[in-house]
Amino acid sequence: MSESCSARSFRTQLQTLFRQQGGKLRLSEALTLGISRYQFYRLRDEGLIEPVSRGLYRLADLPPIDNPDLVATATRFPHAVLCLISALDWHGITTQIPHQVHLAVKRDARLPVLDYPPVAGYRFSGQAFSTGIEQVEVDDITLQVYNPEKTLADCFKFRNRIGMDVVLEALELYRNRKTFRPGKLMEYASICRVSKVMAPYVEAKL
Structure with missing residues (x-):
């Protein structure tokens, strides 16, 4: 079954929110901005975001971190x-x-x-x-x-x-x-x- 338009649209909105924060976002910040814990971890599980350090995540399509x-x-x-x-x-x-x-x-x-x-x-x-x-x-x-x-x-x-x-x-x-x-x-x-x-x-x- 193909992914619903609403799911794709919401995922795009979340990615846009990350980009507005410089591509990085803490879970605590995401919760404050209205993203649920489930939605946040779904982005992680789908490989769209990756952990930088404890509680901090970045978009996976950003250039690799040098250090x-x-x-x-x-x-x-x-x-x-x-x-x-x-x-x-x-x-x-x-x-x-x-x-x-x-x-x-x-x-x-x-x-x-x-x-x-x-x-x-x-x-x-x-x-x-x-x-x-x-x-x-x-x-x-x-x-x-x-x-x-x-x-x-x-x-x-x-x-x-x-x-x-x-x-x-x-x-x-x-x-x-x-x-x-x-x-x-x-x-x-x-x-x-x-x-x-x-x-x-x-x-x-x-």
Whole structure:
């Protein structure tokens, strides 16, 4: 039996509603807009929409997502900041492949937890959290990431957790691939309270 015109028309209306929201919609938002839970999940079951992260869906005919893990975490934790190895990878100054998405949150915030992609959360306080943040667009999602200099200072601070070999490789790649800014490096080193540790390595690169 052919599909009824009313069913096709309603499906088209739902897809139009998604497009009006940039192609993405949360289930909670859909319910507010008058779409029933049954109608929403029917779109999913028919393959017209696909999950991006928990509760967030996108039209399946949109271009493929280039960075699905980053989109999922940025959507789930919009106030967190990409840091440490994940930020090194974003800036292209590491050969490490992040097996978790490393995220910084404010000292009094709950640490981010996600089944997939796996997330490693870190609490930063005061200026150590709020300075050096860049906002970038990733697949139409705003992602917060620390700039290269702040990331390197953070890596020195957490050197015992990520490995000093990773930190020193990142500093060398930063010197070779980016504009070397020793003043900025030491400014963030002061904020992160690693000036004495970091200074000899920065001076050696001059």
